[in-house]
Amino acid sequence: MAAMTMIEAIQNAHDNAMQRDERVVVYGEDVGFFGGVFRCTAGLQDKYGASRCFDAPINESGIVGTAIGMAAYGLRPCIEIQFSDYVYPAYDQIVSEAARLRHRSGGDFTCPLVIRMPVGGGIFGGQTHSQSPEAVFTQVCGIKTVMPSNPHDAKGLLIAAIEDPDPVIFMEPKRLYNGPFDGHHEKPVVPWRDHELGDVPEDYYTTALGTAAIRRPGNDLTILSYGTMVYVAEAATAETGIDAEIIDLRSLLPLDLDTIVASVTKTGRCVIVHEATRTSGFGAELCTLVQEECFYSLEAPVARVTGWDTPYPHAQEWDYFPSPERLGRKMREVMEA
Amino acid sequence: MSDYPPLSFRVPAPEIRPGDTPDFSGVTIPPAGAVRRPAVDSDPESIRDLAFTIIRVMSRDGDAVGEWVPELDEQSLLTGLRHMMRLRAFDARMLMAQRQGKTSFYMQHLGEEAISCAFQTALEPGDMNFPTYRQAGLLIAQDYPMFLMMCQIYSNEKDPNHGRQLPIMYSSKAHGFFSISGNLATQYPQAVGWAMASAISRDTKIAAGWVGDGSTAESDFHAAMVFASTYKAPVVLNIVNNQWAISTFQGIAKGDAGTFAARGHGFGIPALRVDGNDYLAVYAVARWAAERARLNLGPTLIEYVTYRAGGHSTSDDPSAYRPKEEGDAWPLGDPIVRFKNYLIKQGHWSEERHAQTEAEIADEVLSAQKEAEQVGTLSSGNTPSARDMFEDVFEEMPPHLVKQRQEAGY
Numbered sequence: 168m169a170a171m172t173m174i175e176a177i178q179n180a181h182d183n184a185m186q187r188d189e190r191v192v193v194y195g196e197d198v199g200f201f202g203g204v205f206r207c208t209a210g211l212q213d214k215y216g217a218s219r220c221f222d223a224p225i226n227e228s229g230i231v232g233t234a235i236g237m238a239a240y241g242l243r244p245c246i247e248i249q250f251s252d253y254v255y256p257a258y259d260q261i262v263s264e265a266a267r268l269r270h271r272s273g274g275d276f277t278c279p280l281v282i283r284m285p286v287g288g289g290i291f292g293g294q295t296h297s298q299s300p301e302a303v304f305t306q307v308c309g310i311k312t313v314m315p316s317n318p319h320d321a322k323g324l325l326i327a328a329i330e331d332p333d334p335v336i337f338m339e340p341k342r343l344y345n346g347p348f349d350g351h352h353e354k355p356v357v358p359w360r361d362h363e364l365g366d367v368p369e370d371y372y373t374t375a376l377g378t379a380a381i382r383r384p385g386n387d388l389t390i391l392s393y394g395t396m397v398y399v400a401e402a403a404t405a406e407t408g409i410d411a412e413i414i415d416l417r418s419l420l421p422l423d424l425d426t427i428v429a430s431v432t433k434t435g436r437c438v439i440v441h442e443a444t445r446t447s448g449f450g451a452e453l454c455t456l457v458q459e460e461c462f463y464s465l466e467a468p469v470a471r472v473t474g475w476d477t478p479y480p481h482a483q484e485w486d487y488f489p490s491p492e493r494l495g496r497k498m499r500e501v502m503e504a
Numbered sequence: 505m506s507d508y509p510p511l512s513f514r515v516p517a518p519e520i521r522p523g524d525t526p527d528f529s530g531v532t533i534p535p536a537g538a539v540r541r542p543a544v545d546s547d548p549e550s551i552r553d554l555a556f557t558i559i560r561v562m563s564r565d566g567d568a569v570g571e572w573v574p575e576l577d578e579q580s581l582l583t584g585l586r587h588m589m590r591l592r593a594f595d596a597r598m599l600m601a602q603r604q605g606k607t608s609f610y611m612q613h614l615g616e617e618a619i620s621c622a623f624q625t626a627l628e629p630g631d632m633n634f635p636t637y638r639q640a641g642l643l644i645a646q647d648y649p650m651f652l653m654m655c656q657i658y659s660n661e662k663d664p665n666h667g668r669q670l671p672i673m674y675s676s677k678a679h680g681f682f683s684i685s686g687n688l689a690t691q692y693p694q695a696v697g698w699a700m701a702s703a704i705s706r707d708t709k710i711a712a713g714w715v716g717d718g719s720t721a722e723s724d725f726h727a728a729m730v731f732a733s734t735y736k737a738p739v740v741l742n743i744v745n746n747q748w749a750i751s752t753f754q755g756i757a758k759g760d761a762g763t764f765a766a767r768g769h770g771f772g773i774p775a776l777r778v779d780g781n782d783y784l785a786v787y788a789v790a791r792w793a794a795e796r797a798r799l800n801l802g803p804t805l806i807e808y809v810t811y812r813a814g815g816h817s818t819s820d821d822p823s824a825y826r827p828k829e830e831g832d833a834w835p836l837g838d839p840i841v842r843f844k845n846y847l848i849k850q851g852h853w854s855e856e857r858h859a860q861t862e863a864e865i866a867d868e869v870l871s872a873q874k875e876a877e878q879v880g881t882l883s884s885g886n887t888p889s890a891r892d893m894f895e896d897v898f899e900e901m902p903p904h905l906v907k908q909r910q911e912a913g914y
């Protein structure tokens with residue numbers, strides 16, 4: 168085991184995967200020589216050569232399109248989109264091509280591809296460095312969508328995504344790169360080395376896609392969260408004193424419905440929290456599933472705490488970012504309902 | 505079994521990396537005045553060579569030579585110098601303000617001041633630029649208030665963008681400065697569309713698109729070219745080749761192809777390549793291209809050859825991917841120093857006046873900064889109310905947003 172930041176864990180996952188499987192190739196903007204603007208691919212070009220880790224032209228559609236071709240050929244591309252806010256030029260390649268290749272060719276061609284991208288806010292990145300577009304991917308059939316919340320899971324999930332036979336969108340909450348963040352921006356940054364999930368095995372391991380983790384067992388209310396919101400949920404739980412069960416979904420599609428249903432059936436109350444905009448967000452899907460699966464166990468309406476339906480602001484960041492206070496208020500409401 | 509040997513994969517790489525001695529001897533630089541100036545209505549086929557050379561006006565001896573020497577009176581020349589000096593001083597203060605934690609982010613123009621400052625001077629009121637984040641000279645050259653630029657950078661209450669956008673993402677319709685998007689190259693086709701609209705409306709306005717060397721790789725760059733070419737839109741398509749796209753050298757966007765300017769040829773768009781650190785040359789080619797657009801002759805592609813002397817942004821440390829000395833070795837020099845030396849040689853300027861002007865500008869920038877900081881900074885507070893972020897999503901706020909705004913407590 169070694170203390171790793173999320174960046175180091177992701178770098179290490181690449182390293183392990185490239186070591187084990189020479190079909191794994193890694194590229195993206197500034198990914199090769201420099202090792203990525205967040206350094207998630209640092210040292211890989213040196214170690215594995217420029218044929219396996221290289222800089223790409225600034226063309227997201229081209230990055231994904233060529234990766235689909237490589238995947239269909241039989242390689243295992245793991246590519247980086249510099250910020251999820253810049254993935255949209257590649258959307259057609261992802262939705263119309265990567266997601267459907269297996270289906271439309273009857274399995275003749277497949278697309279084992281990982282598309283990594285930093286997501287989320289909390290860094291004063293304004294509207295072009297802060298978005299959480301998970302729902303524009305979970306709505307597409309044929310791709311998987313994953314979002315780890317800590318170094319340990321980031322490594323295990325990334326290796327699992329690389330091993331997966333189908334395309335996976337791998338979202339990295341950038342505000343968690345260097346430490347857990349609970350929304351209390353005025354407090355000093357806590358480094359990963361002080362967190363148990365910053366302790367990462369150096370060897371190859373996988374964390375199965377489609378398995379949620381219970382971060383805090385509890386009896387009174389279930390919080391469905393992922394990414395940075397896991398820590399906001401922990402803070403809100405501590406601050407309200409409500410005995411909440413905090414579920415970190417980790418994988419949005421496939422989704423670990425069993426864990427969700429077992430928890431909500433037990434607590435009878437559910438609050439969903441995500442950074443992304445509310446309308447048609449992934450919370451809407453979760454809310455529907457809970458309603459469909461747990462209706463007769465519910466003691467209160469399922470509630471959502473989300474980013475607002477506005478572009479992600481710069482100066483007003485902390486009014487936009489779902490805070491522990493906002494989540495705590497909603498939790499109390501749900502407890503009193 | 506194939507009779508052919510195995511293929512190999514090629515990835516372009518710069519010859520020079522940190523630790524190496526910078527060497528630009530491979531960059532062919534024609535002497536000032538060496539390149540001809542064709543008529544603006546020349547057949548694009550007949551001027552293909554202009555995409556492979558570098559149009560230069562100011563010689564090393566401080567003279568303006570050749571067919572591209574623009575007609576600018578002494579006052580305009582001195583104003584041009586002043587614009588570049590103001591932009592540089594502005595950058596220096598704002599870079600420091602970011603380092604002091606007064607705002608989140610900054611991007612400077614160091615070494616590229618001539619391009620946006622001179623280009624703007626070739627436009628008319630009503631023309632529209634679609635700039636990237638590295639063309640603030642378009643505003644400075646119109647005497648757009650520095651105070652407002654700073655309020656934008658500080659995201660304070662007087663920020664014309666209401667604190668919504670990242671610092672330096674200015675917007676001013678009145679100054680022909682389209683709202684900057686952080687997404688690269690998206691605005692290149694928009695510039696073409698704006699120009700098409702002007703033609704559809706039988707107007708006389710022209711548009712200018714802006715993109716960096718790295719961003720020419722985006723599909724939107726090519727989309728813009730095909731529309732501009734098909735409809736002969738009255739647009740000037742600018743490529744600022746500052747050699748770097750964050751850590752990525754220009755060869756990743758360009759491959760082994762001749763030049764960025766030459767990309768115009770496939771579309772039948774006349775293309776010029778110009779010394780981007782030569783104020784007079786930039787102005788001259790901008791005039792040439794603007795004239796073509798105004799005469800309804802269609803688009804022009806211009807590649808400005810320059811060097812990004814600073815970091816990509818305040819989040820970047822270039823010493824990790826290029827030698828520190830590379831900027832000093834850059835053979836096209838510094839745009840301000842070159843223009844200053846030219847003006848001195850011509851008897852329009854002196855070291856004393858330069859120093860005095862520098863001091864005046866420093867005062868101007870400092871007092872604008874004080875004024876802006878009195879309004880507020882990102883860190884000191886007095887930023888726009890969160891109520892504001894719900895405005896302008898739509899012209900009329902739909903009920904769900906009204907509800908969310910109330911939920912947010914505003």
Ligand SMILES: Cc1ncc(C[n+]2csc(CCOP(=O)(O)OP(=O)(O)O)c2C)c(N)n1
Nearest residue numbers: 253638686687688716717718719748749750
């Ligand atoms: C669509 C998109 N992809 C990626 C980025 C991230 N990014 C911001 S600036 C930049 C480099 C741009 O280089 P260049 O076009 O040469 O312009 P320069 O910064 O040198 O002026 C990159 C990759 C972005 N802003 N938008």
Ligand SMILES: [Mg+2]
Nearest residue numbers: 716717748749
């Ligand atoms: Mg560049």
